[in-house]
Amino acid sequence: MQLYLSPTSPFARKLRVALLEKGLDFATVFVDPWQVPEALTRANPLSQVPTLVTDAGVALVNSETILDWLERTYPQPALLPADADAATRALAIAGLAQGMLEATVQIVLERRRAPELQSAALIERRKAALQRGVASLAQRFDRARDRFHVDGIGAAVALAYLDFRLPEHAWRNDAPQLAAWQDWAAARPSLQASAPPT
Ligand SMILES: N[C@@H](CCC(=O)N[C@@H](CS)C(=O)NCC(=O)O)C(=O)O
Incomplete structure (x- = not known):
């Protein structure tokens, strides 16, 4: 897993909080999306953080999509009520x-x-x-x-x-x-x- 973040992005912060709450430690790469770095645009043509590249090489963009994937892939501890x-x-x-x-x-x-x-x-x-x-x-x-x-x-x-x-x-x-x-x-x-x- 490789997670692209920036230190001030609140969208990225949601992911960082979720990973910490789940006790997960993914490799993180801090980038400035406004500089359109090639490392980021290779994964996310929109040059936005957060971006997550899964171990299978699938690049997920958008914090809500990544949170959804995180919950499906690592359901415990849960970040959604069971009800x-x-x-x-x-x-x-x-x-x-x-x-x-x-x-x-x-x-x-x-x-x-x-x-x-x-x-x-x-x-x-x-x-x-x-x-x-x-x-x-x-x-x-x-x-x-x-x-x-x-x-x-x-x-x-x-x-x-x-x-x-x-x-x-x-x-x-x-x-x-x-x-x-x-x-x-x-x-x-x-x-x-x-x-x-x-
Ligand atoms: N809807 C996206 C928004 C992501 C977003 O706008 N990230 C900002 C950082 S706070 C960014 O990368 N901006 C660079 C750009 O839009 O070119 C999400 O929820 O992840």
Whole structure:
């Protein structure tokens, strides 16, 4: 197995957390996908991380696809509840968290453009989506502390990325119970070991 990552990618971080939670140690290669390195594009023509090349030589792209493959290939310890309805709810939260990551990344990328090229309307739209996303997580996510499944991984990584990239987004005041859960999740060894460099 060979996993291509970058130290700051939140999509890659979900995979790093999942591997640590499952006690798996795959060979990892840190790359900068923006430099379009040949080692990465050979496996993933999109030049994106995470990318996983399996022992059979199959390149998997997209964090959700790779997480799904990971769960099928290494089912224990499980990152999805055994109960079908509970698994559906966990996937719903994981999908919401993925959308929140995408919204945050889009704001970061937009802000990196020259000021005259930036779309204030797009940034505001994504910020509003994030505000609703946090409110929805606060309402729908069960904040369980007796397990850490794909919903917990997604929520913890999305909220940490929000704090990392948009510290001005003061979501904690509006969602104090979610913030307390996030502090608990952030202390897990898997989150600590995969934290982006400061
Ligand atoms: N939907 C993908 C998104 C992956 C993604 O956008 N990764 C970023 C790093 S945070 C990347 O590699 N960007 C380089 C590019 O898009 O050219 C996933 O969930 O894995």
